[in-house]
Amino acid sequence: MKHEFIQKVTNWSNFPVVEKEMKSEDSVNKIREFILTRNELIARGNGRCYGDASLGEHIFSAKRLNKFISFDRLNGIIECESGVLLSDILEIIVPQGYFLYVTPGTKFISVGGAIASDVHGKNHHAEGCFSEYVIEFDIINERGDVLKCSRDGNAELFWATIGGMGLTGIILSAKIKLKNIETAYIRQESIKAENLDEVFRLFEESEDWTYNVAWIDCLQKGKNVGRSLLMRGEHALKAELPAKLQNNALRLKKKFSPMVPFHFPGFILNAFTVKIFNLLYYNKQQSKEVKNFIDYEKFFYPLDAVQDWNKIYGKKGFIQYQMVIPKENGKESMRKILETIAASGNGSFLAVLKLFGKNNPMAYNSFPFEGYTLALDFKINSKLPQLVNQLDDIVEAYGGRIYLSKDSMSRPSLTNYLQNVRNPKFVSLQQKRIGNY
Numbered sequence: 001m002k003h004e005f006i007q008k009v010t011n012w013s014n015f016p017v018v019e020k021e022m023k024s025e026d027s028v029n030k031i032r033e034f035i036l037t038r039n040e041l042i043a044r045g046n047g048r049c050y051g052d053a054s055l056g057e058h059i060f061s062a063k064r065l066n067k068f069i070s071f072d073r074l075n076g077i078i079e080c081e082s083g084v085l086l087s088d089i090l091e092i093i094v095p096q097g098y099f100l101y102v103t104p105g106t107k108f109i110s111v112g113g114a115i116a117s118d119v120h121g122k123n124h125h126a127e128g129c130f131s132e133y134v135i136e137f138d139i140i141n142e143r144g145d146v147l148k149c150s151r152d153g154n155a156e157l158f159w160a161t162i163g164g165m166g167l168t169g170i171i172l173s174a175k176i177k178l179k180n181i182e183t184a185y186i187r188q189e190s191i192k193a194e195n196l197d198e199v200f201r202l203f204e205e206s207e208d209w210t211y212n213v214a215w216i217d218c219l220q221k222g223k224n225v226g227r228s229l230l231m232r233g234e235h236a237l238k239a240e241l242p243a244k245l246q247n248n249a250l251r252l253k254k255k256f257s258p259m260v261p262f263h264f265p266g267f268i269l270n271a272f273t274v275k276i277f278n279l280l281y282y283n284k285q286q287s288k289e290v291k292n293f294i295d296y297e298k299f300f301y302p303l304d305a306v307q308d309w310n311k312i313y314g315k316k317g318f319i320q321y322q323m324v325i326p327k328e329n330g331k332e333s334m335r336k337i338l339e340t341i342a343a344s345g346n347g348s349f350l351a352v353l354k355l356f357g358k359n360n361p362m363a364y365n366s367f368p369f370e371g372y373t374l375a376l377d378f379k380i381n382s383k384l385p386q387l388v389n390q391l392d393d394i395v396e397a398y399g400g401r402i403y404l405s406k407d408s409m410s411r412p413s414l415t416n417y418l419q420n421v422r423n424p425k426f427v428s429l430q431q432k433r434i435g436n437y
């Protein structure tokens, strides 16, 4: 069959770029027809995964599944189609005194993508993954049947789909439980850590904070390895806000977000510029500790402030590399990882360290388990596969694994952990690369 919707498609890291059929529909009948007339198809939300997880021979884009179904203000439950973005949900719920229990580092992801990757935030140790707050969802399977899935109904499909990377069908809509907030602000403490020992100690001391994250300067060597800024936060109560923020405490002013207009030439981002960036970032805070109130956008989504920031890596793109390592091996493995990166000269602009809490054993396809997780960005260049191989060696030796939503080139032994998802109808390029089909 000849398909008229063949186009170039790529996800957030602009690597890989493929030419495949991508189509969007907004009615169940049309989606069913799409499923029944294609083989090897995969759902795509907003393409914010970094690699090839939402690329396939045939791609169903959930963009037109963008409608809200209901909002129960009394009980804090929202129901919407799967292509609705978290940013759209926040616009509606924050002024009403609600927030998402779990949100990743960008709000521009779809509800379908949040369930399929079972995304985590800065609060995994305290509040788990996105799925903890999914009450139910509707999914259309390989035969075109629409099934309502929850912990009590079609529970097997419910749990296989959580973190199942789109391999069990197309999620059509979902009902989600929301969190009460009094204000749109976060009470934040930002602490400078001089090295890895200090930042690990700070993580342990901060376990009773809801949100914790550390940004690491990954080009430091010797006694400075692990130099970082740890940010911890809580949703601010109205009474504790400074007086000027107390009026309209649930409404933020609209902000201008600059845009990167084109792909930067490849040479602009190099070891030198990454070093300068890291130096400025670490030193933007003069004192050891700063306590303040910041709005939720700045706390949860600092990267969203610059639209299309992925273009700074140039046309060849970049990869994100995110692993989790069991807690007991955390410090030793992170030291080796950071030393390997510093020695390679292939610096990462962003290196974000978080602590995961215990996993929910029912959600067996979810990436997180109790341990430390580090996310790194690397520009594509000829030396990168060698660095990835070295990092994979360390992750493997310490019993870790790689987040499928970020993976583009890691070895299958670190990425083939999904269960009960094999289905010849729903196949991503990622699973083919890993060798699961």
Ligand SMILES: Cc1cc2nc3c(=O)[nH]c(=O)nc-3n(C[C@H](O)[C@H](O)[C@H](O)COP(=O)(O)OP(=O)(O)OC[C@H]3O[C@@H](n4cnc5c(N)ncnc54)[C@H](O)[C@@H]3O)c2cc1C
Pocket (backbone or CB within 6 Å): 011, 012, 042, 043, 044, 045, 046, 047, 048, 049, 050, 053, 054, 062, 082, 083, 103, 104, 105, 106, 108, 109, 110, 111, 112, 113, 114, 116, 117, 118, 119, 120, 121, 164, 165, 166, 167, 169, 170, 171, 172, 303, 405, 406, 428
């Ligand atoms: C700046 C940035 C920061 C990030 N920070 C985090 C973070 O802190 N924590 C975290 O967990 N992730 C993080 N991510 C990754 C991102 O949250 C996930 O990759 C998320 O799944 C992307 O959702 P999406 O809607 O863009 O889906 P896509 O990227 O299009 O797809 C992701 C996966 O979901 C599947 N999928 C999408 N829609 C559906 C559907 N309707 N039905 C069935 N399957 C579907 C796809 O097949 C694919 O396997 C970050 C990404 C970026 C760009």
